[in-house]
Amino acid sequence: DAGVIQSPRHEVTEMGQEVTLRCKPISGHNSLFWYRQTMMRGLELLIYFNNNVPIDDSGMPEDRFSAKMPNASFSTLKIQPSEPRDSAVYFCASRSREANTEAFFGQGTRLTVV
Amino acid sequence: DAKTTQPTSMDCAEGRAANLPCNHSTISGNEYVYWYRQIHSQGPQYIIHGLKNNETNEMASLIITEDRKSSTLILPHATLRDTAVYYCIDPTGANNLFFGTGTRLTVIP
Numbered sequence: 555d556a557g558v559i560q561s562p563r564h565e566v567t568e569m570g571q572e573v574t575l576r577c578k579p580i581s582g583h584n585s586l587f588w589y590r591q592t593m594m595r596g597l598e599l600l601i602y603f604n605n606n607v608p609i610d611d612s613g614m615p616e617d618r619f620s621a622k623m624p625n626a627s628f629s630t631l632k633i634q635p636s637e638p639r640d641s642a643v644y645f646c647a648s649r650s651r652e653a654n655t656e657a658f659f660g661q662g663t664r665l666t667v668v
Numbered sequence: 669d670a671k672t673t674q675p676t677s678m679d680c681a682e683g684r685a686a687n688l689p690c691n692h693s694t695i696s697g698n699e700y701v702y703w704y705r706q707i708h709s710q711g712p713q714y715i716i717h718g719l720k721n722n723e724t725n726e727m728a729s730l731i732i733t734e735d736r737k738s739s740t741l742i743l744p745h746a747t748l749r750d751t752a753v754y755y756c757i758d759p760t761g762a763n764n765l766f767f768g769t770g771t772r773l774t775v776i777p
Contacts, residue, residue, distance in 0.1 A: 558711075587765060597712070597755075597767040610764060645711050647765070654700050657765055659711030
């Protein structure tokens, strides 16, 4: 397996534009996590899914952020409209349905909003 | 929210053992302690996890106290490539993975 795949690796966009980040979890994994990392706030859990259903989205900063998981092999994190303070590295992770297993992280998407 | 406490930073001489402590005093009886590390600019990488018995794998050893309120990650022979931020995680009952601030380990030549 190629691991968790995120795209794009880098994204530069202008303030006000819509941004969509993509994640392909490891095949067979049923939990998916979205994180945001900044120098100031560290690694923050935004939302996580179990069996494609959002379980906890309390970490989503505001209504401009939305996440979907239409099927077991794909998830998106959308920011609309984007703002400069959204600049960060966004990580996706997935985990097996087996109990007490580790999560695997993608390489992240570095987002810059200018 | 993170339920663990770790020192902010530590140094270790290359070739020596690195011992990274973590307090997880509110961990419940059936929750595992997980350790991850993050090397600059990369996604976090799983290292090891344990419930109550000491664990060892090819990367590290994990020593968990009998009361399970703290643990120590041991890198037996630290190399320069082990320089990273190390996170100790006590998952919540809902299987979330909350990361705290971690310990920044610097391996010194």
